[in-house]
Structure formats: C-alpha cells, structure tokens
Amino acid sequence: MDFRFGEDDETFRRTARAWLEEHPYRGSGAREWERELGRGGWIGIGWGTGAYGSRTATLVQQVVWAEEYARAGAPARTGHIGENLLAPTLFAHGSRAQQDRYLPAVARGDAIWCQGYSEPDAGSDLAGIRTAARRHGDTYRVTGQKIWTSLARDADHCFVLARTDPAARRHHGLSFLLVPMDQPGRIEVRPIRQMSGTAEFNEVFFDGARAAEIVGGEGNGWRVAMSLLALERGVSTLAQQIGFETELRRVIRLGVETGAVDDPVIRAGLVRLWAELRTMRWNALRTLGGAGDDGAPSVAKLLWGGWHRRLGELASGVRGATATVGPRPWRPDAYELDDLQRLFLFSRADTIYGGSDEIQRNIIAERVLGLPKEPR
Known part of the structure; x- marks a missing residue:
C-alpha cells in the first residue's frame, strides 16, 4: 500500500504550514485562538464545500492540517468537540x-462544546446511564450527573445522552439532547483534581436543566451516540501520533544525555516504541x-x-530515581x-478513558x- 501524500496534498501542506508560521500562538487565550x-x-475544513465559511479539504488533507498543527506546537484545541464530534x-x-443554528458559531470559534456521556456508574457501560x-x-x-467531562468549565453547550423513556432499559429509550450550559442554579460543574495535579475533567450536575433540542428524534439516542463515538478515532488519531513522536524524541534525547540508553533493556524498549x-x-x-x-x-x-x-513507564525508567522527586523536594506543599x-x-x-x-x-x-x- 502506498502511504505517500499526493502533489495536491503537499501543496495544501505548504499552505497550512505558512499560515501557522504567520499566525503563531502567542498565549492569547483558548477562545481567542479558536477565533x-x-x-x-481552518475550523470545519472537513464539513463540505465551503460550509459556514470554512476552507475545504479532502480527508487526506485534513490529516495534513492536523499533522502541521501538531508540528507547529500549537495549543490543544478547545473547539475540537464542537468541530469534530458535534x-x-x-x-x-x-x-x-439545527445545523444552521449551531454550526456557524463553531466555525467562527465562538462556541465551545462538551460531551455528557459517562456517569459514575456508567462509564464504559454507556447503556447503563441514569440521567x-x-x-x-x-x-x-x-x-x-455526568463525570469525566472535558471542557465543562469553559463550554457554552453540552450534548447529553439521557433517558427520555423511564420504562425502557439499556440502550432503548435514550435521546441525544443539546443543553445550554449557562443555566445558573440548574447546572453545577465541579473540577476533578487528578494525581498529576491538574483538573482537565469535571463532574457536571443537572438539576432540571433545560434542553430545547433533540438530535435524531426521541428514543434514537443510542444510534446517534454510537455514530459519534466512531468519529473519536478518525483524523485526530494521526495528529495525536505527532504529539506522541515529540514525547518519544524527548525521552530518547534524555536517555542519550544521561547515558540510560547504554542499558540494553532501556535501549530495546525505546526501539520497540519507535x-x-x-x-x-x-x-x-x-x-x-x-x-x-x-x-x-x-x-x-x-x-x-x-x-x-508504556512510554510513560519508560520515561520514568530513563529518569531513574529522580523520576520520583519533584523539582522542589524541600517544598512538599508545592x-x-x-x-x-x-x-x-x-x-x-489511557487504557481506561474513551472506552x-x-x-x-x-x-x-x-x-x-x-x-x-x-452474559449479562
């Protein structure tokens, strides 16, 4: 199989690279960067012919854009859920x-979305949701209640999988609803602090929150939700691998600097990961x-x-004992x-979230x- 990109794709790559060089991210904030x-x-380039003012790109060219975006060191996208999933x-x-109501704002970078799927007792088993x-x-x-909701603190809207038929069980009787997040007193967002010290994920509590829209009709939420989940493994996977390559190079560079690559086990692990x-x-x-x-x-x-x-484990192996010590060990509160x-x-x-x-x-x-x- 020929994995090379065509001439048109490489022309598109040069255009993307030039734009990213002319518009570097300068820490202006996530929303301003989306705008x-x-x-x-550059938002919605895979939506179709000039949909809502976006450029047009083939599937391969979408990969090219994602790769160049990652190589440019541009920040993680806050609009990717609206653009690539919703x-x-x-x-x-x-x-x-519904398309005309919600997508122009996504294309402009004015609307941030989050995904309301997982629940405390229904993570990977999505059919068991109780909302x-x-x-x-x-x-x-x-x-x-939803949990592990990325971007919930910043989002303007949330698409929520909820049970609209209380008599139905499992994947029956579910609906895919569009919920505005700006509903004080009806929606509460609580950040979840992780062992890494960060809080990318959140719990979201709905208390009679209003949802004006259902996508795909009442009771058809499972079909819509499964269609959306298939999108999570698309073009973004290739862009993700650019980030992985950057991390791997950093680990290799550290291994060379510290001499850890002289250990045959470490060296074999790095070659295997490559x-x-x-x-x-x-x-x-x-x-x-x-x-x-x-x-x-x-x-x-x-x-x-x-x-x-395995990369994370090998990174610690390359670091050795210093991997267990923070940059300021005399400040345990820091x-x-x-x-x-x-x-x-x-x-x-990584082997838990996203299924x-x-x-x-x-x-x-x-x-x-x-x-x-x-058997169930």
Whole structure:
C-alpha cells in the first residue's frame, strides 16, 4: 500500500504550514485562538464545500492540517468537540435548522462544546446511564450527573445522552439532547483534581436543566451516540501520533544525555516504541475513512492506549530515581511536576478513558470476530 501524500496534498501542506508560521500562538487565550482559526477558515475544513465559511479539504488533507498543527506546537484545541464530534453528528442525524443554528458559531470559534456521556456508574457501560430527561412543554428538563467531562468549565453547550423513556432499559429509550450550559442554579460543574495535579475533567450536575433540542428524534439516542463515538478515532488519531513522536524524541534525547540508553533493556524498549509508533501510523492511514463499524476504531484505541502507557513507564525508567522527586523536594506543599512526570501519571488513564481496553476487546470479539456476547 502506498502511504505517500499526493502533489495536491503537499501543496495544501505548504499552505497550512505558512499560515501557522504567520499566525503563531502567542498565549492569547483558548477562545481567542479558536477565533483566530475561525478567521483563517481552518475550523470545519472537513464539513463540505465551503460550509459556514470554512476552507475545504479532502480527508487526506485534513490529516495534513492536523499533522502541521501538531508540528507547529500549537495549543490543544478547545473547539475540537464542537468541530469534530458535534458537527458531523448534526450533518448525519440533525435537521438543517439545527445545523444552521449551531454550526456557524463553531466555525467562527465562538462556541465551545462538551460531551455528557459517562456517569459514575456508567462509564464504559454507556447503556447503563441514569440521567433522565422529561418533557416540559416544548423542551425537556434534564436531571442527573455526568463525570469525566472535558471542557465543562469553559463550554457554552453540552450534548447529553439521557433517558427520555423511564420504562425502557439499556440502550432503548435514550435521546441525544443539546443543553445550554449557562443555566445558573440548574447546572453545577465541579473540577476533578487528578494525581498529576491538574483538573482537565469535571463532574457536571443537572438539576432540571433545560434542553430545547433533540438530535435524531426521541428514543434514537443510542444510534446517534454510537455514530459519534466512531468519529473519536478518525483524523485526530494521526495528529495525536505527532504529539506522541515529540514525547518519544524527548525521552530518547534524555536517555542519550544521561547515558540510560547504554542499558540494553532501556535501549530495546525505546526501539520497540519507535517501531510500534510507525506501525500505528500505517494502520491509521490504512483504515482512514472507514465507517467505524469494522472494529478499526477499537483496534486503534487499544494500540495507542497501551503504547502511551508504556512510554510513560519508560520515561520514568530513563529518569531513574529522580523520576520520583519533584523539582522542589524541600517544598512538599508545592506540587510541581515536569513534563515527563506528568506524562507518566496521566498516561495511566489511557487504557481506561474513551472506552477501557476491556470494552474495546469485547467490541472486537463480538462485532468483528463474531464471538458470543458476554452474559449479562
């Protein structure tokens, strides 16, 4: 299989690289950066022909943009949930009115979205959610709790999977609702402090919060939600690998500087990670554009989740005993970590969030290999 990019793709790469060089991120803030991307037409490049003022790009060119964005060291996107998850879902399942109502603001970089799926007792087992939505005139009132919600503190809206039919069980009777986050007294967001000292995730409590929109019709939330989850393993996986490559190079450089690569076990581990990263890239390119129901998304998640955990472990091995000591050990109240320490701690979650390894293996076994389902 030929994994090379074509001439048009390389022309697109030069355009993307030039724009990023002319518009470097200068710490202006996440929202202003999103607006800068919007003004450049770089949000929604995969939505279709000039949809809502965006540039147009083929699937391969979307990969090129994601790679150049990562190589430029640009900041993590706060608008990616609206652009890469909500928008394709609205194109596939929403009405034209819903698309016109919500997507222009996403394309401008003016709207931040978050995802309300996981719950304390329904993480990987998404069909077990308990958050309820009851009809109230022309709207719905949402009551319940979501957890591990990225960007909830900054988001303007949240798409929420909730149970609209209290008599239904499991994946039946669920609906996909669009909920404004600016509802004081009805929505509470609590940051979750992690062992890395950061708080990327949040708990979100809904107390009769208003939801004016359902995507895909009442009771069809499971179908919409599964369609959206397949999108999480698309183009972004290749961009993610650029970040992984940067981290791996940092670990290799440190190993050379400290002499840790002279240890045959460390050296073999680094070579293995390098080879596996190349294999992941080829696999991602091979499956790019798949429908998401052939097990490829689950295979990709298994590959990169385990790989990143092993990188974190090897980073600590390269550091040796100093990996357990902060930059200011005489200040135990100052919880400061360097990049490699944060890598180790955060990567412990890679095989859990976004669908645990156990769930991914079940999906592959049942949907791809045709093995019997686990008894429930």
